[in-house]
Amino acid sequence: MEGNQVFLLPGPTPLPQRVIRAMAVPIIQHRGPEFKELLWEVTDGIKEIYQTNNDLLILTASGTGGMEAAVANFLSNGDKALVISVGAFGERFKKICSTFGVVYDSLDFEWGRAADPELVSEKLREDKNHKIKAVLCQHSETSTGVLNDIEKISRACQDHPALLIVDAISGLGAADLKTDAWNLDVVISGSQKSFMVPPGLATISVSGRAWEAAQKCNNKCYYFNLKQAKNFFEQGQTPFTPAVSVFLGLRESLKMMREEGLPAVINRHYRYRDMVRAGIRAMGLEPLVDESVASPALTSVKAPPGVKPQVIRQKLLAEHNVVVAGGQGKLADSIFRIGHLGFIQPGDIFSGLASLELVIRDLGVELEMGSSVKAAQEVYCKGAGD
Amino acid sequence: MEGNQVFLLPGPTPLPQRVIRAMAVPIIQHRGPEFKELLWEVTDGIKEIYQTNNDLLILTASGTGGMEAAVANFLSNGDKALVISVGAFGERFKKICSTFGVVYDSLDFEWGRAADPELVSEKLREDKNHKIKAVLCQHSETSTGVLNDIEKISRACQDHPALLIVDAISGLGAADLKTDAWNLDVVISGSQKSFMVPPGLATISVSGRAWEAAQKCNNKCYYFNLKQAKNFFEQGQTPFTPAVSVFLGLRESLKMMREEGLPAVINRHYRYRDMVRAGIRAMGLEPLVDESVASPALTSVKAPPGVKPQVIRQKLLAEHNVVVAGGQGKLADSIFRIGHLGFIQPGDIFSGLASLELVIRDLGVELEMGSSVKAAQEVYCKGAGD
Numbered sequence: 033m034e035g036n037q038v039f040l041l042p043g044p045t046p047l048p049q050r051v052i053r054a055m056a057v058p059i060i061q062h063r064g065p066e067f068k069e070l071l072w073e074v075t076d077g078i079k080e081i082y083q084t085n086n087d088l089l090i091l092t093a094s095g096t097g098g099m100e101a102a103v104a105n106f107l108s109n110g111d112k113a114l115v116i117s118v119g120a121f122g123e124r125f126k127k128i129c130s131t132f133g134v135v136y137d138s139l140d141f142e143w144g145r146a147a148d149p150e151l152v153s154e155k156l157r158e159d160k161n162h163k164i165k166a167v168l169c170q171h172s173e174t175s176t177g178v179l180n181d182i183e184k185i186s187r188a189c190q191d192h193p194a195l196l197i198v199d200a201i202s203g204l205g206a207a208d209l210k211t212d213a214w215n216l217d218v219v220i221s222g223s224q225k226s227f228m229v230p231p232g233l234a235t236i237s238v239s240g241r242a243w244e245a246a247q248k249c250n251n252k253c254y255y256f257n258l259k260q261a262k263n264f265f266e267q268g269q270t271p272f273t274p275a276v277s278v279f280l281g282l283r284e285s286l287k288m289m290r291e292e293g294l295p296a297v298i299n300r301h302y303r304y305r306d307m308v309r310a311g312i313r314a315m316g317l318e319p320l321v322d323e324s325v326a327s328p329a330l331t332s333v334k335a336p337p338g339v340k341p342q343v344i345r346q347k348l349l350a351e352h353n354v355v356v357a358g359g360q361g362k363l364a365d366s367i368f369r370i371g372h373l374g375f376i377q378p379g380d381i382f383s384g385l386a387s388l389e390l391v392i393r394d395l396g397v398e399l400e401m402g403s404s405v406k407a408a409q410e411v412y413c414k415g416a417g418d
Numbered sequence: 419m420e421g422n423q424v425f426l427l428p429g430p431t432p433l434p435q436r437v438i439r440a441m442a443v444p445i446i447q448h449r450g451p452e453f454k455e456l457l458w459e460v461t462d463g464i465k466e467i468y469q470t471n472n473d474l475l476i477l478t479a480s481g482t483g484g485m486e487a488a489v490a491n492f493l494s495n496g497d498k499a500l501v502i503s504v505g506a507f508g509e510r511f512k513k514i515c516s517t518f519g520v521v522y523d524s525l526d527f528e529w530g531r532a533a534d535p536e537l538v539s540e541k542l543r544e545d546k547n548h549k550i551k552a553v554l555c556q557h558s559e560t561s562t563g564v565l566n567d568i569e570k571i572s573r574a575c576q577d578h579p580a581l582l583i584v585d586a587i588s589g590l591g592a593a594d595l596k597t598d599a600w601n602l603d604v605v606i607s608g609s610q611k612s613f614m615v616p617p618g619l620a621t622i623s624v625s626g627r628a629w630e631a632a633q634k635c636n637n638k639c640y641y642f643n644l645k646q647a648k649n650f651f652e653q654g655q656t657p658f659t660p661a662v663s664v665f666l667g668l669r670e671s672l673k674m675m676r677e678e679g680l681p682a683v684i685n686r687h688y689r690y691r692d693m694v695r696a697g698i699r700a701m702g703l704e705p706l707v708d709e710s711v712a713s714p715a716l717t718s719v720k721a722p723p724g725v726k727p728q729v730i731r732q733k734l735l736a737e738h739n740v741v742v743a744g745g746q747g748k749l750a751d752s753i754f755r756i757g758h759l760g761f762i763q764p765g766d767i768f769s770g771l772a773s774l775e776l777v778i779r780d781l782g783v784e785l786e787m788g789s790s791v792k793a794a795q796e797v798y799c800k801g802a803g804d
Contacts, residue, residue: 036444044445044662055663056442058422059430059616061741092618093641094478094658100641131640224659230445232478232618232661254517255479255486255642272480273610275618275661276430277441355447 038354038383042174042202042330044224044231045374047281051229054284055277062276068268070279075265077286078235081204081226081294082219084211086237089261092275095201095222098234100128101256102197102218103168106242108250109133111165114155114194116147116185120175120360121199125168132251137164143363144176144332146325149184156192165245166195166217172203172327175360176320177369179207179327186214195242201225201234205289206301206329206373217242225329226297228288228375229281233274238262301328304372304381307408311385312370314407315392315399320367329373332359334366336397341368344391352387378412424740424769428560428588428716430610430617431760433667437615440670441663448662454654456665461651463672464621467590467612467680468605470597472623475647478661481587481608484620486514487642488583488604489554492628494636495519497551500541500580502533502571506561506746507585511554518637523550529749530562530718532711535570542578551631552581552603558589558713561746562706563755565593565713572600581628587611587620591675592687592715592759603628611715612683614674614761615667619660624648687714690758690767693794697771698756700793701778701785706753715759718745720752722783727754730777738773764798 039046060066079088091097107113115125115136129136139155141147167189172179182198189196195217200209205226211219217239224231246259264271289297305328309319312333320332335341341359345368348354357369385404393399425432446452465474477483493499501511501522515522525541527533553575558565568584575582581603586595591612597605603625610617632645650657675683691714695705698719706718721727727745731754734740743755771790779785
């Protein structure tokens with residue numbers, strides 16, 4: 033279908049014109065004074081969003097490359113870890129642990145529910161000999177749209193020496209995440225999320241405690257070696273040729289985030305979440321996730337009885353140019369996911385909801401046209417969280 | 419310094435306006451019909467440059483990520499390999515082998531010289547029990563500007579079952595490389611080289627024999643798992659979020675390469691090489707590498723006696739906006755490198771040579787101004803290789 037898409041994904045997110053223009057320039061050298069300045073400026077900007085003074089390294093890779101770096105640099109073959117899993121990305125952490133010989137105990141929660149910090153506490157109290165070297169979990173679990181309470185999980189870890197490794201790929205910049213105040217040792221994110229630039233860069237923060245663990249780590253890595261990345265960073269370089277154009281986009285998008293201010297950026301994501309949830313309910317659909325743990329990055333929606341979510345997505349794309357995400361893993365046949373992450377406008381949400389109404393009405397669901405947009409408008413006028 | 423740079427690097431290379439425009443568009447979804455078509459079209463285009471019908475996979479990473487994938491997927495911990503090293507990237511293969519527990523025997527040649535295929539033959543003949551599982555080497559060694567004779571190296575391997583793994587990151591598309599006709603099992607390249615797009619993607623071709631080796635491989639990889647990449651490719655996807663904007667650039671640059679025709683693309687690189695070499699000599703400087711093995715991707719130039727190559731580079735950038743690369747490793751203090759790779763124009767070479775004349779004259783080298791440009795013009799008029 034010709035024309036602009038309404039792009040409602042939990043990443044990649046739409047690109048601001050300012051970012052597109054910032055990237056549409058001649059290439060720059062990655063071992064020269066301009067890149068040095070760019071690398072340092074972008075790193076400082078990302079650290080503001082991370083709310084950290086820890087080291088922050090940028091890898092040319094998808095977010096998953098950052099997850100691999102977080103396991104391979106800080107956990108040894110034979111080490112024990114506790115993986116908290118609330119969805120497909122929790123399962124991904126398990127697979128990466130297995131790849132690197134890390135023996136994991138897992139705390140699995142039903143997909144669509146958040147992790148219970150009390151159970152984390154319990155697991156760690158049981159580990160009297162401190163065999164568990166790291167706790168791994170998601171901030172926003174992108175496969176379900178659940179936001180874990182990282183502050184409470186961190187508190188549950190406080191009397192145990194395990195590192196806390198957080199995949200904040202879709203959550204950072206959408207929900208609050210205080211890397212330093214909450215003592216988060218390793219936090220991973222990606223360029224195509226709240227940062228509003230194309231995919232290609234993963235970011236990872238590293239605490240002093242995590243660097244100490246890295247010293248003792250017997251897992252070897254080359255491309256994702258973070259110590260080497262830190263050494264090069266200090267010279268204003270990356271060990272290997274970086275995705276320069278994404279850096280150029282990031283410099284601009286970080287300016288935009290600074291102009292808006294982090295609290296306002298986060299508030300915007302919550303407002304959009306509430307608009308989408310209100311709209312969904314008004315057309316008689318049900319969000320997968322309870323309000324209290326709903327991620328501001330995306331909303332999973334249960335398909336109406338007898339309707340395949342794949343058909344909804346296909347019709348949205350083919351008939352209305354609206355892009356939403358499918359369910360993953362065991363939820364593939366029961367949900368679809370509406371992203372409200374990054375450079376989304378209220379108009380995208382109105383348009384997406386109106387189109388969704390038409391699609392499910394066409395599939396036999398009874399509803400009052402316009403009701404979902406009205407509900408979203410009402411939230412828009414009230415502001416978020418009221 | 420304001421104004422356009424004259425960009426003479428062995429990657430990243432300048433971006434054509436067509437590529438910049440192709441990338442300056444709204445983002446697309448990576449799990450949808452548009453990306454599927456994009457992935458398959460780009461893969462087919464890259465396979466033409468590789469001259470292969472083998473599987474071709476695209477990873478979101480620097481070229482070094484492709485080198486890591488080439489070792490980790492096809493060689494087991496404890497396997498023996500033969501690493502042919504003619505420079506810094508040969509040394510990089512050794513480090514990656516060490517990381518993955520691959521025991522390597524090495525054939526080291528003086529930096530600035532090419533590998534001797536006869537010695538490769540000899541090494542393999544000595545390995546009567548076929549302990550060597552793979553031979554690793556560079557096509558164009560980017561640290562020196564040497565082009566290895568991959569066809570002859572391949573012939574040296576033909577009576578031995580070892581896989582032949584070739585790093586063609588800077589060489590592919592600049593010098594001829596017949597992946598299938600020369601029986602090359604694994605060939606690596608990168609987006610920011612002759613493909614004329616920004617860094618962010620590594621490409622890797624895999625022969626049937628290499629896939630068989632992968633079945634038996636005990637090294638585990640997650641992010642760079644090529645079997646998983648192949649499975650996703652068949653569905654028109656990548657396992658992890660790809661650097662979508664670089665793909666969009668590649669679609670356009672591959673069209674440009676097809677319009678020009680691969681023989682003409684390669685001929686252009688040789689012509690530029692000859693222009694640069696003639697110009698260098700005309701101003702009294704000496705290329706590091708003998709004509710017979712000089713890479714068409716870049717030319718290493720020995721700094722004149724008593725002059726630091728770093729000073730030449732700094733002055734070129736500060737006074738003339740000309741970007742060239744420094745020497746690497748043990749050559750850092752004796753050479754600089756002029757790239758003539760990718761989207762370079764003859765005018766860039768004239769401008770670069772004229773600026774270089776002014777810089778070294780300023781540093782006390784006697785020369786006749788204009789002589790190097792004249793020499794390059796003469797080569798330009800004659801065509802390459804005459």
